[in-house]
Amino acid sequence: AQSVTQPDIHITVSEGASLELRCNYSYGATPYLFWYVQSPGQGLQLLLKYFSGDTLVQGIKGFEAEFKRSQSSFNLRKPSVHWSDAAEYFCAVGARGGATNKLIFGTGTLLAVQP
Amino acid sequence: SQTIHQWPATLVQPVGSPLSLECTVEGTSNPNLYWYRQAAGRGLQLLFYSVGIGQISSEVPQNLSASRPQDRQFILSSKKLLLSDSGFYLCAWGTSGIEQYFGPGTRLTVT
Numbered sequence: 001a002q003s004v005t006q007p008d009i010h011i012t013v014s015e016g017a018s019l020e021l022r023c024n025y026s027y028g029a030t031p032y033l034f035w036y037v038q039s040p041g042q043g044l045q046l047l048l049k050y051f052s053g054d055t056l057v058q059g060i061k062g063f064e065a066e067f068k069r070s071q072s073s074f075n076l077r078k079p080s081v082h083w084s085d086a087a088e089y090f091c092a093v094g095a096r097g098g099a100t101n102k103l104i105f106g107t108g109t110l111l112a113v114q115p
Numbered sequence: 116s117q118t119i120h121q122w123p124a125t126l127v128q129p130v131g132s133p134l135s136l137e138c139t140v141e142g143t144s145n146p147n148l149y150w151y152r153q154a155a156g157r158g159l160q161l162l163f164y165s166v167g168i169g170q171i172s173s174e175v176p177q178n179l180s181a182s183r184p185q186d187r188q189f190i191l192s193s194k195k196l197l198l199s200d201s202g203f204y205l206c207a208w209g210t211s212g213i214e215q216y217f218g219p220g221t222r223l224t225v226t
Contacts, residue, residue, distance in 0.1 A: 032213050032214075034214060036217075041220070041222070042219060042220065043205055043217035043218050043219045043220050044159075044205065044207075044217040045217070046214055046215075046216065049214055090158065090159065094213045094214075101147055101209050101210075101211070101213040101215075102149075102161060102164060103161075103213075103215055105158050105159040106158060107157065107158035108158055
């Protein structure tokens, strides 16, 4: 069965510092991979996705993520964090070939940004 | 462009009362539709999904039901709310590209 693990429940970084949020998945083949961001009281916004090809994917708001098959990871990175990046971040995995296109979400990482 | 709406934005209901949450999508046809519930610190739990009108699949046995009376309308209902139904309810739509796009959510508090 598919699963997603986000080992960091809460992370605090200083504004301007670099950021890396971890995501590990369990799946029998190469899955579809996603990162979403959620501001308080809001819906989820898609940051980026990996389907195939180049393992380093660029997303919106200056975020990028790298797919590492050998480590079953899809970590999210940003070189310089802005105060507006404070939010909750969710990694998700989807199965290839399914008719329903269901996603499995991690439990999220809450990012706080210090001035 | 596609837009997804949810209403109401917030709702406070007593235990035992009925529930109806509505989700509509604009700008796309025959989308897959999803209802999720989000509890604090628990991530997103998929409740229902639909691949077409009248086609509903339930992921978790519960006090809730879903219906899809029109192609771009998805409704979440309950006949009698429980305290444990409190949470943040999110509707999402998707296509063959598998990514999902989320609505703004409904905050439900059962008192």
